[in-house]
Amino acid sequence: MDPYLQWELSRTGNHVPFRASTHHQHHTWAKTYHSFPELYIQPRSTEEIQKIVHLARRCRRRLLVVGCGHSPSDLTCTSSWMVNLDHYNKILHIDQDSKLVVMQAGIRLYDLIAQLKDSGLAMPNLGSIDNQSIAGALATATHGSSTRHGILSQSVHSLKIMLANGLEMSCSADENRDLFRAALVSLGALGVVTEVTFQVTSAFRLQWSQSLHPLEELIADWEKDLWNRAEFTRLWWLPYKRKAVRWRADKTDQVIQVPPSNWWTGTLGFHAYHILLYISTWVPRILPALERFVLSVQYGFRHDDDRKTAVQEGHAGLLMNCLYSQFVNEWAIPLVKGPEALARLSAWFHGDDEVARIPYDLDNLYVHAPIEIRVTDTSTNPGPRPYLDNTVPNGPTLYLNATLYRPYGRNPPCWKRYYEAFEWLMKEMGGRPHWAKNFSSVTKDEFHDMYPDMKDWLRVRHQSDPDGMFIGDWHRRHLLLETDPEVMLPFEERASRTEPARAGGLNWFGQLPVKSSSPLSSEESFDMMHETNSENGARVMTDTRQ
Numbered sequence: 001m002d003p004y005l006q007w008e009l010s011r012t013g014n015h016v017p018f019r020a021s022t023h024h025q026h027h028t029w030a031k032t033y034h035s036f037p038e039l040y041i042q043p044r045s046t047e048e049i050q051k052i053v054h055l056a057r058r059c060r061r062r063l064l065v066v067g068c069g070h071s072p073s074d075l076t077c078t079s080s081w082m083v084n085l086d087h088y089n090k091i092l093h094i095d096q097d098s099k100l101v102v103m104q105a106g107i108r109l110y111d112l113i114a115q116l117k118d119s120g121l122a123m124p125n126l127g128s129i130d131n132q133s134i135a136g137a138l139a140t141a142t143h144g145s146s147t148r149h150g151i152l153s154q155s156v157h158s159l160k161i162m163l164a165n166g167l168e169m170s171c172s173a174d175e176n177r178d179l180f181r182a183a184l185v186s187l188g189a190l191g192v193v194t195e196v197t198f199q200v201t202s203a204f205r206l207q208w209s210q211s212l213h214p215l216e217e218l219i220a221d222w223e224k225d226l227w228n229r230a231e232f233t234r235l236w237w238l239p240y241k242r243k244a245v246r247w248r249a250d251k252t253d254q255v256i257q258v259p260p261s262n263w264w265t266g267t268l269g270f271h272a273y274h275i276l277l278y279i280s281t282w283v284p285r286i287l288p289a290l291e292r293f294v295l296s297v298q299y300g301f302r303h304d305d306d307r308k309t310a311v312q313e314g315h316a317g318l319l320m321n322c323l324y325s326q327f328v329n330e331w332a333i334p335l336v337k338g339p340e341a342l343a344r345l346s347a348w349f350h351g352d353d354e355v356a357r358i359p360y361d362l363d364n365l366y367v368h369a370p371i372e373i374r375v376t377d378t379s380t381n382p383g384p385r386p387y388l389d390n391t392v393p394n395g396p397t398l399y400l401n402a403t404l405y406r407p408y409g410r411n412p413p414c415w416k417r418y419y420e421a422f423e424w425l426m427k428e429m430g431g432r433p434h435w436a437k438n439f440s441s442v443t444k445d446e447f448h449d450m451y452p453d454m455k456d457w458l459r460v461r462h463q464s465d466p467d468g469m470f471i472g473d474w475h476r477r478h479l480l481l482e483t484d485p486e487v488m489l490p491f492e493e494r495a496s497r498t499e500p501a502r503a504g505g506l507n508w509f510g511q512l513p514v515k516s517s518s519p520l521s522s523e524e525s526f527d528m529m530h531e532t533n534s535e536n537g538a539r540v541m542t543d544t545r546q
Contacts, residue, residue, distance in 0.1 A: 005059055008058050026040075075436065143399070161190060181387050209307060236373070273293045359424070
């Protein structure tokens with residue numbers, strides 16, 4: 001361990017543990033990025049988190065809080081100090097009357113779901129996976145697929161967040177409202193979220209059905225009851241077949257009915273499809289024919305007119321298997337623009353330039369199936385809207401997710417050109433990218449145009465963390481306009497280089513500030529400068545416009 005840090009640790013005493021290791025290797029779930037943090041720290045108490053923050057300030061180190069690393073971007077990469085809250089994961093209180101649950105922010109969704117089930121409760125909505133921590137799911141605007149639900153942050157009643165000065169602050173719709181709106185989708189850039197109070201519901205079962213339909217039929221039904229007939233609806237579009245799997249689910253009291261399965265949807269089909277996808281990286285023209293495998297392996301359809309039904313516990317019905325390492329590029333657009341977006345994208349896949357009007361060459365470009373289509377509606381939410389909520393504020397939102405698999409860690413050959421074309425169309429549709437995905441062509445100026453409240457998020461972010469303890473290269477590239485781009489914040493981390501990783505993807509290396517005894521590294525000068533202590537800490541969040 002670094003001698004400077006050892007000296008600082010000797011000053012703080014041993015009554016509060018500092019659980020750090022020096023040889024951790026981090027990678028995203030999809031192994032798209034790998035990084036090598038100087039320290040990997042797993043605290044188990046609020047006092048330990050506070051000690052980490054104080055030591056980071058004294059040692060001039062950036063802090064990056066990471067959960068499962070499911071984002072395939074470099075958002076979770078650092079060469080500085082990585083903090084993982086897997087051991088800070090307790091449910092602190094359950095109120096059966098109000099159905100408010102107070103939990104430590106590191107709890108993984110699968111643990112939360114299991115413990116809620118024991119109390120006859122459930123999360124009202126979920127995304128496609130349950131590996132995330134609750135803090136991570138909130139930080140990137142995770143969502144499910146229902147016009148009767150919004151993003152997960154919509155169910156948050158209040159939060160506690162530890163700022164860069166070591167002060168833990170509470171925020172809600174009624175307390176530190178600006179901080180609350182910034183922290184509901186924080187991108188990890190404000191501080192360490194330590195506690196979440198979340199609105200849950202009574203446990204429920206879902207009765208679902210899925211069937212295959214021509215894309216034109218679904219578009220014709222778009223403004224009728226396609227998205228409103230059931231509480232939960234999602235589509236998986238197979239672009240070369242010009243068809244989509246429609247999945248619908250409603251709550252039910254029916255007994256559990258296990259989803260149908262066969263030998264082809266198990267291990268054999270999984271590996272056969274994986275091998276064929278790998279072959280397609282060398283011979284991409286086989287991809288249209290592989291859509292038959294998608295129907296068989298992922299959805300269990302032996303024939304196009306098959307219909308699958310089941311009754312499952314709510315969380316089990318909402319989750320899905322992501323299968324293999326993948327790039328994901330998901331955008332949110334107004335639901336009313338969905339038919340045009342799908343029609344133009346479909347035309348582009350089939351070489352109809354007149355209808356597509358997408359100025360990108362399709363030559364030898366083939367894509368993977370399915371393209372996932374989901375919905376939310378945050379427009380009826382009476383609570384505070386997160387500053388960085390990517391949904392449409394005045395109506396339902398449609399999400400289009402262009403997934404590309406990376407079989408055995410190998411990138412598909414035309415992924416950059418595909419994503420450039422896809423993002424071009426999404427921008428023309430008034431879209432915004434999902435924060436945790438693989439968008440590549442959005443500039444800082446475009447982000448600021450997409451988010452009228454960006455200036456407020458940046459204001460609160462800077463008040464919370466003026467020295468950039470929670471700022472990395474990803475934030476600088478996409479969001480920060482608050483300082484000269486050539487001048488780093490004192491604790492900010494910039495990427496210094498990337499290189500191909502032996503396991504596939506990229507190794508990521510960051511540039512760290514030099515340790516020094518400058519005034520900025522002392523907590524005394526920080527507190528004097530920003531007047532933050534337990535009695536007047538709330539003044540940090542004062543709206544400067546008032």
